[in-house]
Amino acid sequence: xxxxxxxxxxxxxxxxxxxxxxxxxxxxxxxxxxxxxxxxxxxxxxxxxxxxxxxxxxxxxxxxxxxxxxxxxxxxxxxxxxxxxxxxxxxxxxxxxxxxxxxxxxxxxxxxxxxxxxxxxxxxxxxx
Amino acid sequence: xxxxxxxxxxxxxxxxxxxxxxxxxxxxxxxxxxxxxxxxxxxxxxxxxxxxxxxxxxxxxxxxxxxxxxxxxxxxxxxxxxxxxxxxxxxxxxxxxxxxxxxxxxxxxxxxxxxxxxxxxxxxxxxxxxxxxxxxxxxxxxxxxxxxxxxxxxxxxxxxxxxxxxxxxxxxxxxxxxxxxxxxxxxxxxxxxxxxxxxxxxx
Numbered sequence: 001x002x003x004x005x006x007x008x009x010x011x012x013x014x015x016x017x018x019x020x021x022x023x024x025x026x027x028x029x030x031x032x033x034x035x036x037x038x039x040x041x042x043x044x045x046x047x048x049x050x051x052x053x054x055x056x057x058x059x060x061x062x063x064x065x066x067x068x069x070x071x072x073x074x075x076x077x078x079x080x081x082x083x084x085x086x087x088x089x090x091x092x093x094x095x096x097x098x099x100x101x102x103x104x105x106x107x108x109x110x111x112x113x114x115x116x117x118x119x120x121x122x123x124x125x126x127x128x
Numbered sequence: 129x130x131x132x133x134x135x136x137x138x139x140x141x142x143x144x145x146x147x148x149x150x151x152x153x154x155x156x157x158x159x160x161x162x163x164x165x166x167x168x169x170x171x172x173x174x175x176x177x178x179x180x181x182x183x184x185x186x187x188x189x190x191x192x193x194x195x196x197x198x199x200x201x202x203x204x205x206x207x208x209x210x211x212x213x214x215x216x217x218x219x220x221x222x223x224x225x226x227x228x229x230x231x232x233x234x235x236x237x238x239x240x241x242x243x244x245x246x247x248x249x250x251x252x253x254x255x256x257x258x259x260x261x262x263x264x265x266x267x268x269x270x271x272x273x274x275x276x277x278x279x280x281x282x283x284x285x286x287x288x289x290x291x292x293x294x295x296x297x298x299x300x301x302x303x304x305x306x307x308x309x310x311x312x313x314x315x316x317x318x319x320x321x322x323x324x325x326x327x328x329x330x331x
Contacts, residue, residue, distance in 0.1 A: 002135075030133060031225065033144070033189075034142040034144070049171070049172055049205075050191070053205065056224075061186075061221065064217055
């Protein structure tokens with residue numbers, strides 16, 4: 001369970017690092033499919049509840065596949081679309097960070113900003 | 129023990145309830161009935177990941193709001209698991225973070241063994257998350273009792289209670305999901321049990 005100041009700090013790192021860099025939508029969620037924090041650039045009409053449930057299932061399935069081929073995990077997942085793409089990153093054992101972005105922003109920048117955000121969130125959650 | 133997701137900032141509680149049971153037992157039918165009945169409270173479309181022949185491949189998902197409790201907006205997230213034996217790996221994935229379970233048993237006589245096997249596997253699957261089925265909010269639903277009227281041989285409720293519920297002693301309902309019989313009482317019961325099990329966490 002996260003306290004108010006942790007949730008504030010998580011919001012702030014997501015807004016600064018990711019939304020501030022021009023990504024469309026960010027969801028920080030647990031592996032059960034519950035949304036912990038969500039942010040977007042203001043014109044999103046995404047059904048984030050259903051999205052989080054599917055994202056948790058997707059990540060869990062890929063994680064189980066990793067174990068079958070002898071990997072401890074595939075900590076990063078990326079789905080590329082024509083207009084928008086989705087980047088999945090494991091934050092810790094229980095949580096995931098999902099970033100949706102359009103073709104105006106490069107995958108390299110997203111990966112860099114996601115890595116910084118994941119580091120920040122872990123720092124916030126550890127400082128309990 | 130897993131905990132429901134309680135967000136102190138947005139004042140939201142998200143509760144995950146999973147409908148579990150043998151294949152073709154009526155888990156998806158339960159959710160479809162709820163989806164039709166409570167259309168107004170459900171903001172999104174039901175999500176179903178199905179095979180080509182309409183069987184659940186991964187899960188069905190249906191979120192709906194139950195209003196405010198102690199100042200928190202409560203959302204119930206209903207999931208089903210795929211019932212077919214070969215999909216146990218995905219069943220286990222869906223159980224992650226579960227807060228309450230409805231076990232949907234099939235009352236047809238020929239399904240007796242499958243019900244028991246499915247319940248045993250539920251117990252084992254929960255163990256992999258260090259969850260004890262005996263401490264989990266649970267409701268039993270004996271589904272398809274309407275088949276009795278079509279002359280199909282069904283198991284008497286006492287037999288089902290003895291097979292599945294003699295030790296667990298969970299609340300049990302005879303149901304007919306296809307016509308909605310006892311679908312809503314089952315749902316209300318599991319919501320009440322789950323909410324009371326997490327109530328201590330709300331303050």
